[in-house]
Amino acid sequence: MPAPAGAAALRWRGAQQPAAAADADGGSWEAFEAIAAAAAFDYPSTSSSGSDSYSSSDSDSAPAQVGAAAAAHDAAVAAVAGTAGGAPPRRPARQRAASLLPYELTPEHYRDNVYIHHWYRPPGGFRKSLASLFRLHNETGNVWTHLLGFIIFIFLTAATVHLKPAPLRLGADALAHLEHKLVTYGKSNLLELVQAVESWEHRVVSFTGSQLGALEDRLSAIGRHNLQELLQLSDAVRAAGQTGWQELSGVGEKISAEISNLESAVQSALATALEAKWPVSRWPIYVFTAGAMICLLTSAVCHLFGCCAAHVTAVMWRFDYAGIAVLIVASFFPPVHFGFLCAPHLRLFYLATTTLLGLCTLCVTLMSAFQRPEFQTYRALLFVSLGLWGIVPMLHGWFLNGGQPEVTRALLLDLLMGAIYIGGAVVYAARFPERLKPGAFDVAFHSHQLFHVAVVIAALIHYKAVRILLAWRDASGGCALSGPPPPLAAPLAA
Numbered sequence: 001m002p003a004p005a006g007a008a009a010l011r012w013r014g015a016q017q018p019a020a021a022a023d024a025d026g027g028s029w030e031a032f033e034a035i036a037a038a039a040a041f042d043y044p045s046t047s048s049s050g051s052d053s054y055s056s057s058d059s060d061s062a063p064a065q066v067g068a069a070a071a072a073h074d075a076a077v078a079a080v081a082g083t084a085g086g087a088p089p090r091r092p093a094r095q096r097a098a099s100l101l102p103y104e105l106t107p108e109h110y111r112d113n114v115y116i117h118h119w120y121r122p123p124g125g126f127r128k129s130l131a132s133l134f135r136l137h138n139e140t141g142n143v144w145t146h147l148l149g150f151i152i153f154i155f156l157t158a159a160t161v162h163l164k165p166a167p168l169r170l171g172a173d174a175l176a177h178l179e180h181k182l183v184t185y186g187k188s189n190l191l192e193l194v195q196a197v198e199s200w201e202h203r204v205v206s207f208t209g210s211q212l213g214a215l216e217d218r219l220s221a222i223g224r225h226n227l228q229e230l231l232q233l234s235d236a237v238r239a240a241g242q243t244g245w246q247e248l249s250g251v252g253e254k255i256s257a258e259i260s261n262l263e264s265a266v267q268s269a270l271a272t273a274l275e276a277k278w279p280v281s282r283w284p285i286y287v288f289t290a291g292a293m294i295c296l297l298t299s300a301v302c303h304l305f306g307c308c309a310a311h312v313t314a315v316m317w318r319f320d321y322a323g324i325a326v327l328i329v330a331s332f333f334p335p336v337h338f339g340f341l342c343a344p345h346l347r348l349f350y351l352a353t354t355t356l357l358g359l360c361t362l363c364v365t366l367m368s369a370f371q372r373p374e375f376q377t378y379r380a381l382l383f384v385s386l387g388l389w390g391i392v393p394m395l396h397g398w399f400l401n402g403g404q405p406e407v408t409r410a411l412l413l414d415l416l417m418g419a420i421y422i423g424g425a426v427v428y429a430a431r432f433p434e435r436l437k438p439g440a441f442d443v444a445f446h447s448h449q450l451f452h453v454a455v456v457i458a459a460l461i462h463y464k465a466v467r468i469l470l471a472w473r474d475a476s477g478g479c480a481l482s483g484p485p486p487p488l489a490a491p492l493a494a
């Protein structure tokens with residue numbers, strides 16, 4: 001005789017009550033019971049066939065179907081318990097201690113991967129989900145891989161803020177540019193040429209002179225301005241021992257700081273003379289690191305609170321995918337900005353098209369219909385396509401910059417980054433390696449964790465490529481020193 005829909009839940013409650021009483025975390029079981037009663041669990045497709053898809057629970061199912069579901073449920077509970085009767089199920093000791101669930105007893109909205117058999121957290125609210133950050137379950141690795149990635153990117157952003165720009169590359173190109181400028185000036189007006197030279201000389205001298213003066217003042221102020229005193233200091237240091245060495249190292253730091261300021265002033269003076277932009281602006285790098293931090297933190301939060309109520313979980317996963325789209329789009333900014341620095345129209349075109357494509361991906365990602373498991377492969381393909389679009393501006397930029405060694409190195413690193421992203425997406429879609437040995441990779445090394453690690457490694461490789469491009473543009477003074485100087489026939493100034 002077919003059982004009513006609530007009967008399965010009631011039987012389940014009867015079977016679980018002793019175990020629940022034994023659990024320290026009984027509140028989770030109560031919440032789970034409430035959800036189980038409301039959802040009237042059905043297990044047929046997942047527990048019996050083991051296929052990747054699952055059937056949703058319809059409240060208006062035919063009585064026969066409900067009976068089949070109840071029977072399948074009993075079978076599942078019996079399988080978990082390892083007994084044929086209504087005895088309490090025996091979960092592994094560590095899982096029981098941590099109140100963790102096997103796949104068969106998890107709510108429908110948890111069931112994303114049929115090859116992950118155990119270590120599911122019971123449904124819980126905000127506080128219990130937060131507390132699970134420091135507990136071992138099948139999402140611990142997913143949370144921490146991206147949380148650590150987020151922390152790494154905080155440090156990388158701070159490192160970029162404090163990064164000293166690469167010095168201007170004063171090779172033959174720079175000298176040719178200077179010479180060209182002087183000759184062009186000379187052709188138009190000899191007096192202007194003299195003024196230009198004087199003005200340049202004055203600027204260099206005033207920059208360096210003031211800094212040299214500052215150094216001299218500083219040395220005078222600390223009373224070490226003549227050789228005799230330095231020698232006396234050396235003797236004093238030897239006599240004073242450790243204290244003296246500390247004093248000397250303090251002087252050394254001050255001098256090296258002054259020299260650093262002096263170098264920077266000389267670079268600025270040269271940049272002014274060459275009409276170069278030095279250092280180049282770094283905002284595209286911050287766009288990238290911000291995108292990476294948004295993606296990694298969103299993902300960590302989604303995995304941490306993924307065991308909340310069904311409606312919360314559904315929204316969480318949409319934002320998880322949205323974060324990946326943000327990372328992909330943000331990754332475009334530095335290579336496109338630096339690669340097309342001297343071609344503003346192309347730069348605008350690539351940044352606009354990529355942002356537009358990313359916004360379309362975001363819209364599709366946030367649509368509820370797109371969240372069903374059967375769309376998993378298409379979701380992965382959409383993200384891979386957005387990533388593959390990146391090859392177009394990368395190759396175009398490489399040709400445009402005449403195969404500069406730095407651009408080539410950055411391109412190779414970005415190709416490696418792309419390969420790692422695609423490899424991670426393939427592993428994720430294929431559910432490898434847990435597909436080969438279901439239940440063996442529940443806590444560590446399952447496909448989603450490998451995908452997370454791939455995302456962090458790929459983002460770090462991209463950061464390295466971006467730093468190479470930044471150093472190249474700084475050394476080139478923006479666009480000023482890139483390429484040979486224009487022919488002399490072309491007038492530079494009116």
Ligand SMILES: [Zn+2]
Nearest residue numbers: 142299320448
């Ligand atoms: Zn994830």
